[in-house]
Amino acid sequence: MIARDVAMAEPEHSPAHAEPAAAAVSIAGPEIVTGAAAGPSIRMAIDDRWRQAAERVAVPLIALAASSVVFGVFLALVAQVDPLEVYGLMYQGAFGSWFSLQNTLVRAAPLILTALCTALPARLGLVVIGNEGALVAGGVAAASAGLLMHGAAPIAVQLVMAVAGMAVGGLWILAAGWLRHSRGVNETIASLLLTYIAIALMNHLVEGPLRDPQSLNKPSTAPIGEANMIGNLPGTDVHWGLALGVIFCIGTYVLMRHTTFGFAADMAGGNVRAARGMGLNVGRLVAVTCLLGGAAAGLAGMIEVAAVHGRANASLVAGYGYAGILVAFLARHHPLAIVPVAVLMGGISASNGLLQRRLDLPDATVLVLQGVIFVMILAGESLYGRIRLFQPRGA
Amino acid sequence: MQTDLGLWAVPLAMLAGAIRVSTPFIFVSLGECLTERSGRINLGLEGTLVMGAMSAYGVALQTGSPWAGVLVAGLIGLLLGGLHAAICNLPRVNDIATGIALMLAATGLAFFLGKPLVQPKAPNLSAVELGWWSDIPQVRSALQVNWLFVLGIVLAPALWWALRKTRWGLVVRLAGESVDAARAMGVSVAWVRLLATAAGGFLSGIGGAFLSLYYPGSWNEGLSSGQGLMAVALVIFARWNPLRCLWASLLFGAAGAISPALQSVGVTQGYYLFGAAPYVLTLAIMIITCSPERSLRGAPGELGVTR
Numbered sequence: 001m002i003a004r005d006v007a008m009a010e011p012e013h014s015p016a017h018a019e020p021a022a023a024a025v026s027i028a029g030p031e032i033v034t035g036a037a038a039g040p041s042i043r044m045a046i047d048d049r050w051r052q053a054a055e056r057v058a059v060p061l062i063a064l065a066a067s068s069v070v071f072g073v074f075l076a077l078v079a080q081v082d083p084l085e086v087y088g089l090m091y092q093g094a095f096g097s098w099f100s101l102q103n104t105l106v107r108a109a110p111l112i113l114t115a116l117c118t119a120l121p122a123r124l125g126l127v128v129i130g131n132e133g134a135l136v137a138g139g140v141a142a143a144s145a146g147l148l149m150h151g152a153a154p155i156a157v158q159l160v161m162a163v164a165g166m167a168v169g170g171l172w173i174l175a176a177g178w179l180r181h182s183r184g185v186n187e188t189i190a191s192l193l194l195t196y197i198a199i200a201l202m203n204h205l206v207e208g209p210l211r212d213p214q215s216l217n218k219p220s221t222a223p224i225g226e227a228n229m230i231g232n233l234p235g236t237d238v239h240w241g242l243a244l245g246v247i248f249c250i251g252t253y254v255l256m257r258h259t260t261f262g263f264a265a266d267m268a269g270g271n272v273r274a275a276r277g278m279g280l281n282v283g284r285l286v287a288v289t290c291l292l293g294g295a296a297a298g299l300a301g302m303i304e305v306a307a308v309h310g311r312a313n314a315s316l317v318a319g320y321g322y323a324g325i326l327v328a329f330l331a332r333h334h335p336l337a338i339v340p341v342a343v344l345m346g347g348i349s350a351s352n353g354l355l356q357r358r359l360d361l362p363d364a365t366v367l368v369l370q371g372v373i374f375v376m377i378l379a380g381e382s383l384y385g386r387i388r389l390f391q392p393r394g395a
Numbered sequence: 396m397q398t399d400l401g402l403w404a405v406p407l408a409m410l411a412g413a414i415r416v417s418t419p420f421i422f423v424s425l426g427e428c429l430t431e432r433s434g435r436i437n438l439g440l441e442g443t444l445v446m447g448a449m450s451a452y453g454v455a456l457q458t459g460s461p462w463a464g465v466l467v468a469g470l471i472g473l474l475l476g477g478l479h480a481a482i483c484n485l486p487r488v489n490d491i492a493t494g495i496a497l498m499l500a501a502t503g504l505a506f507f508l509g510k511p512l513v514q515p516k517a518p519n520l521s522a523v524e525l526g527w528w529s530d531i532p533q534v535r536s537a538l539q540v541n542w543l544f545v546l547g548i549v550l551a552p553a554l555w556w557a558l559r560k561t562r563w564g565l566v567v568r569l570a571g572e573s574v575d576a577a578r579a580m581g582v583s584v585a586w587v588r589l590l591a592t593a594a595g596g597f598l599s600g601i602g603g604a605f606l607s608l609y610y611p612g613s614w615n616e617g618l619s620s621g622q623g624l625m626a627v628a629l630v631i632f633a634r635w636n637p638l639r640c641l642w643a644s645l646l647f648g649a650a651g652a653i654s655p656a657l658q659s660v661g662v663t664q665g666y667y668l669f670g671a672a673p674y675v676l677t678l679a680i681m682i683i684t685c686s687p688e689r690s691l692r693g694a695p696g697e698l699g700v701t702r
Contacts, residue, residue, distance in 0.1 A: 078508070079507075127489075127491050127492060127495070129495055179681075179682060183681075183682050183685050183686065184685040184686055185678075185681045185682055185685045186628075186631070186681070186685075188438065188491055188495070189438075189624060189627060189628045189677075189681070190678060190681065192621065192624055193621070193624070193625075193628070193674045193677055193678050194678070196620060196621050196671065196674045197671050197674050197675060197678075200667045200668065200670055200671035200674070201667075201668075201671070203667040203670075204665060204666075204667040204668045207667065208664075208665075322499055325495060325499075326496075326499070329492065329496075362506070362507050362510040364503050364504075364506035364507040364510070365507060366503075367499070367502065367503025367504075367506060367507065368500070368503045368504050368507050369503075370499060370500075370503065371496065371497075371499045371500025371501070371502075371503045371504065372500060374495075374496035374499055374500060375482065375493070375496045375497060375500050377496075378482065378488055378489070378492050378493050378496050379482050379485060379488065381485075381487045381488050381489070382485035382486045382487050382488055384487060385487075
């Protein structure tokens with residue numbers, strides 16, 4: 001029992017717990033200094049805040065650089081292609097032209113939302129990886145709702161679809177969080193099992209009760225109708241899903257960083273016992289963060305249906321959920337950092353087609369690169385606190 | 396020649412499934428059991444399973460020897476397990492997240508390297524006929540077992556005995572129960588966990604070889620869908636006991652065979668729903684066996700998954 005307590009207190013076992021603690025320090029830091037009312041030390045404290053912020057940007061960048069070296073060696077030795085040519089094509093395919101940039105942003109939209117599904121519960125120390133399942137469940141629910149609302153005004157149809165997708169996606173992740181809280185079931189395994197169950201349910205529905213007899217090669221639901229599709233942002237080919245994703249991120253940021261709820265969540269993530277001792281309702285915190293995270297992924301599913309496919313079918317299982325896990329970890333579960341990271345990952349996946357056409361690389365190339373980046377990012381966790389340049393110099 | 400067995404075909408097919416489908420579960424769960432007993436959780440075994448399946452198929456195709464494939468699959472698993480342990484031994488690195496990362500990385504790598512292996516047909520592992528006494532062809536085919544299944548059956552009590560009775564087993568359990576006690580005894584916890592995780596990876600790789608070289612016996616990207624992960628959940632259900640891992644694997648194998656078994660007697664309705672049975676069963680079992688109030692009986696003290 002004592003040994004277990006020691007292990008819990010040891011920060012090296014849980015980086016997810018360590019980060020909220022660091023955030024708490026950076027919030028508390030300046031206040032202590034103003035209390036002391038000393039001129040030079042204020043500057044020093046601000047300086048230290050910048051150093052910590054710089055560390056949080058620099059360490060992932062170092063990990064990304066290391067990943068590109070490892071992946072480059074892999075490309076040269078295993079795939080026998082010139083890594084520089086690959087990286088050149090990747091840039092071209094991701095950001096090189098207005099067309100490719102739009103393609104990148106279209107792919108970034110679901111990634112932003114699925115990343116929140118991992119990032120939000122992570123504030124409480126939960127590792128949720130059921131993003132793909134919440135996306136699929138949300139997509140099927142949204143398509144069914146859209147079909148039920150057939151004939152109503154498009155805006156009403158879209159609204160009901162969004163609510164249905166978010167509700168079902170939210171319930172999907174809430175189930176994992178609730179099982180963790182009330183039964184002690186490991187949420188990582190449970191959420192992934194729920195993903196497989198969601199995909200099986202979707203296959204059952206689109207091949208059986210919801211099947212459109214017109215869809216022969218790829219069993220699908222009936223189309224929701226051209227009029228009900230979500231349009232594009234003015235002047236672009238990028239659909240409104242991107243804007244919804246960014247708005248969801250900003251909302252999450254405000255909730256988690258500037259409200260009592262977010263502060264309570266950080267506390268519970270840092271130390272559950274202390275939070276309970278303070279009288280915080282940890283179950284409610286778990287429920288709300290999981291519900292919101294799942295709702296984000298469910299909204300991604302609704303957007304894929306209402307802006308891209310027009311119907312629910314197996315195309316929903318496109319790996320956005322798994323890539324979203326990587327985006328969340330790369331962004332260190334920070335809601336605002338998720339947006340640029342999702343654009344980067346969307347770019348990598350957008351360049352895949354170009355790599356397949358020009359260099360005849362398999363479509364799994366992107367999966368390998370994502371895997372390398374993920375491993376490097378986690379190994380990079382050990383760099384925090386190691387690089388002297390970024391360490392606080394304050395008194 | 397098929398003899399009409401009516402509804403008896405369903406339990407028979409499930410028995411056959413328990414024997415066929417369970418083998419990867421047995422290997423992965425025994426590997427994970429060993430790893431978790433040393434105080435580390437490896438969620439990346441799903442990726443190891445897929446990598447093992449791909450490399451075994453590739454090597455069997457190149458050399459013409461399926462057993463060479465099994466060996467290479469084990470060695471690839473050993474490397475992946477070692478990599479997981481090495482990364483987790485770095486300070487501040489979380490083993491659950493690393494497992495997810497290696498699961499995605501190994502799956503991606505297997506799909507990348509396995510692209511040219513989808514079409515060709517590699518030599519499969521041979522089977523042992525245990526159904527010679529029966530005249531019914533379905534019974535015979537159900538009792539066709541693979542040597543790897545036999546090996547798994549032998550391995551479970553061997554691992555149980557080794558963990559319980561040998562000095563080596565004691566050291567592994569000590570590293571899993573209390574880091575402080577292990578350090579006081581002069582045991583290098585990092586080293587023990589590295590070896591235990593690598594050995595667990597070796598077994599999972601062999602489990603993967605079974606998938607591609609015996610049942611279903613070909614390589615494609617949908618070969619494993621969560622078997623590696625279910626095996627991890629299964630270890631919790633088996634309370635970290637290798638013998639119970641064996642029984643649980645047989646149970647899961649039978650559950651996995653429900654869907655094809657019903658299809659074989661003509662029940663095509665709800666094929667996908669019955670296909671989800673193993674996942675639902677895993678979840679149900681985890682809900683029943685876990686409890687928030689007390690830590691699980693038999694759980695290694697240092698294990699993150701029960702905290």
